[in-house]
Amino acid sequence: MSDLEAFRAEIRAWLDANCPPEMREPVRTEDDVCWGGREFKFKNDAQRQWLESCAAKGYTVPDWPKEYGGAGMSAAEAKVWREEMAKIGARIPLSSFGIWMLGPALLKFGSEEQKRHYLNQIARGEIRWCQGYSEPGSGSDLVSLQTYGEDKGDHWVVNGQKIWTSYADKADWIFCLVRTDKADKYQGISFLLFDMQSPGVSTKPILLISGNSPFCETFFDNVKVPKDQIVGPLNRGWDVAKYLLGHEREMISGAGGGDRTAAIGAAMNRMSGGVDPILRAELAQFDVDALAYAAMGEKFMDEVKVGKGHPAKSNMMKYAGTELNKRRHELVMASGGSAALEWDSEGSDGGSKARNWLRTKANSIEGGTSEVMLNVIAKRILELPGVS
Amino acid sequence: MPLYHTDDQAMLAETVTGFIADEGAIKKQLRRWRDENCQDGFGHDLWRRFAEMGLTGMLVAEADGGLGMGHTEAGIVLEQIGRNLTPSPFLTTSVMATTALAGGSDDVRGRWLPGIVAGQTVAAMAIDEGAKHRPERIACRAEKAGNGFRLSGAKDFVVHGASADVLIVAARTSGADDDDAGITLFAVPKDASGVSHDNVRLVDSSMASHVKFDAVELDGGAVIGDVDGGRELLGRVLAAGRAGAAAEQAGVAGGAMDMTVDYLKQRKQFGKLIGEFQALQHRAAHLYSELEIARAAVIKAQQLLDANDEGAISQRAQIMVSVAKAKAGKVAGLAVREGVQMHGGIGMTDEYDIGLYMKRDRALAEFMGDAFYHTQRVAELSGY
Numbered sequence: 001m002s003d004l005e006a007f008r009a010e011i012r013a014w015l016d017a018n019c020p021p022e023m024r025e026p027v028r029t030e031d032d033v034c035w036g037g038r039e040f041k042f043k044n045d046a047q048r049q050w051l052e053s054c055a056a057k058g059y060t061v062p063d064w065p066k067e068y069g070g071a072g073m074s075a076a077e078a079k080v081w082r083e084e085m086a087k088i089g090a091r092i093p094l095s096s097f098g099i100w101m102l103g104p105a106l107l108k109f110g111s112e113e114q115k116r117h118y119l120n121q122i123a124r125g126e127i128r129w130c131q132g133y134s135e136p137g138s139g140s141d142l143v144s145l146q147t148y149g150e151d152k153g154d155h156w157v158v159n160g161q162k163i164w165t166s167y168a169d170k171a172d173w174i175f176c177l178v179r180t181d182k183a184d185k186y187q188g189i190s191f192l193l194f195d196m197q198s199p200g201v202s203t204k205p206i207l208l209i210s211g212n213s214p215f216c217e218t219f220f221d222n223v224k225v226p227k228d229q230i231v232g233p234l235n236r237g238w239d240v241a242k243y244l245l246g247h248e249r250e251m252i253s254g255a256g257g258g259d260r261t262a263a264i265g266a267a268m269n270r271m272s273g274g275v276d277p278i279l280r281a282e283l284a285q286f287d288v289d290a291l292a293y294a295a296m297g298e299k300f301m302d303e304v305k306v307g308k309g310h311p312a313k314s315n316m317m318k319y320a321g322t323e324l325n326k327r328r329h330e331l332v333m334a335s336g337g338s339a340a341l342e343w344d345s346e347g348s349d350g351g352s353k354a355r356n357w358l359r360t361k362a363n364s365i366e367g368g369t370s371e372v373m374l375n376v377i378a379k380r381i382l383e384l385p386g387v388s
Numbered sequence: 389m390p391l392y393h394t395d396d397q398a399m400l401a402e403t404v405t406g407f408i409a410d411e412g413a414i415k416k417q418l419r420r421w422r423d424e425n426c427q428d429g430f431g432h433d434l435w436r437r438f439a440e441m442g443l444t445g446m447l448v449a450e451a452d453g454g455l456g457m458g459h460t461e462a463g464i465v466l467e468q469i470g471r472n473l474t475p476s477p478f479l480t481t482s483v484m485a486t487t488a489l490a491g492g493s494d495d496v497r498g499r500w501l502p503g504i505v506a507g508q509t510v511a512a513m514a515i516d517e518g519a520k521h522r523p524e525r526i527a528c529r530a531e532k533a534g535n536g537f538r539l540s541g542a543k544d545f546v547v548h549g550a551s552a553d554v555l556i557v558a559a560r561t562s563g564a565d566d567d568d569a570g571i572t573l574f575a576v577p578k579d580a581s582g583v584s585h586d587n588v589r590l591v592d593s594s595m596a597s598h599v600k601f602d603a604v605e606l607d608g609g610a611v612i613g614d615v616d617g618g619r620e621l622l623g624r625v626l627a628a629g630r631a632g633a634a635a636e637q638a639g640v641a642g643g644a645m646d647m648t649v650d651y652l653k654q655r656k657q658f659g660k661l662i663g664e665f666q667a668l669q670h671r672a673a674h675l676y677s678e679l680e681i682a683r684a685a686v687i688k689a690q691q692l693l694d695a696n697d698e699g700a701i702s703q704r705a706q707i708m709v710s711v712a713k714a715k716a717g718k719v720a721g722l723a724v725r726e727g728v729q730m731h732g733g734i735g736m737t738d739e740y741d742i743g744l745y746m747k748r749d750r751a752l753a754e755f756m757g758d759a760f761y762h763t764q765r766v767a768e769l770s771g772y
Contacts, residue, residue, distance in 0.1 A: 386664035
């Protein structure tokens, strides 16, 4: 048996012994997702136990180094881990912007002390993070942000407003882009971390077309941030932000999901009144695109792990993945017919189809719009002239 | 297995890329044979060069004198053939016919494989009947006659069939036209009595034949694999051809896209490079994304086929092969249409190569099933 096969057997045995049956069920509602954090209420013991077992082994962040709370897996081992998880339909033990976004940025730009402190907290699910990027006047043109941190010697005093802060009302800490030099647009931004319970921080949820409020407006009124809570050098936060946006785009692009799509076709087969051949054709065309994209996702991850591929490729993944996901939910609605319109009935899981459909419309807006992604591809990959 | 080329495959790609870009270039091959009205549609000298490079027998088992490589390696060659629009019997002979012959007896392999490996033998695939690819239905019939068979019927879209030394024919030896069972593959030599060709030139300047079999007498040595049990072997041949054609289409798309993106960086209108216009930038960036996805689907299909070289092809590999052919087909179509449009008027001229890409893509789209056929197949295999 090769080392990798022995490793696979070990993972399989561990999952068999430690993944509770409830955690092998598909995620149906928002409270099925474990986000961790100071205030998190576990839905049941199984959810808590699954997080704790994984965190103890470093499996919440399998490919992070062991000293930072990971399991130190190689690229090949991490792939085995994902494959074995997928085989039993295991839920990911911890969903976290700390893992997907801040973690990779800290691994690259953080000081040793920051890594040990923050990464271990993230891996154990102790602190829930939110991201302070967009502002009311700074959407696609993110670099025009105005939130200002005034230098007060051993700390900054931050004033301003962020918008579209995901789960700011549930988060413990924020990683935040703050202007620290008004004279330099790009090299005048710093990447700061601070506690959402700091005096002067307040949040206000934004009601969306889905009827849910996953995003907030976040206000900073003379918030004191100690100087050791900066990641990377002063005024070079844009470098950190760009790197992190790459990871965010990878994360959002994962939403396309290939193998699940045949389920829409199967569900449609059960529709009363038979199958509309034109809808069936659209589903099949979608399946081709989704299965091809799933292969792309696998290829992209394989290449990322060994540093192959164009560094700007995550923009392509984000663009294609989010456009695909929107199409998927259009087809879920069309296949579901009038049953998919139900907004709060029990039979519809609280209107999950309709609400998810509406939610996906943000996929191609958040984290860089599709149009911005195409601009970046044109400029950085195709090297076309004259794009800023 | 990671979804990118191994070091060995990357080395092969480097060698093949240089070789085909040079000796298989549009001017030296496609335009030359077209302008000379060559009735073979490809150059035999280049085919012998393929043999010297070890490419003709790359899928042939080492025991049979080949290199024992897989579909991923064949795809590397096909992508470059596609990129350079190189007329070549590689896909039919070295990918499909060798896959068929691998399922045959020592005798049948010994009769045909050495010539293929040496670059002396060219094979053609006689599968389609009618203008659309529909191999589920096979009416061409071979009846038992003495120790052999008597073959009667017609085949269409037999690419370079008239100049091939051997035709690999899918024929019905029992049952009704739409039956799954009752299929047998035959290796029919060029000079068999009763074989006639209506050799026609296609839009991409390749030659294809409408073949008629008029009571062609074949001895038992012409049979490849099991009599009446050829559906599984035919399935492997089709999968090899489809994955191969998808790789070639990805190459066509890549060639067309690169040529077009270069043009966007040179052509000026309204005092600007047209590549500065966002309307064109977004379309080019969209095309790039789609092509990357198509390439991923193609390599995934190749790897699944390579992991599955014995017996029936897994459901997963079947689906992915159809995904690859459908996706590569859609994307190559997009690439050549955008290519001609973005080139503007000169894109309509024979002098510029972009139109040749459009023509080649149209022929490849039909070969081994178009995007509609394979999209339908994905739905069926997925259970709806």
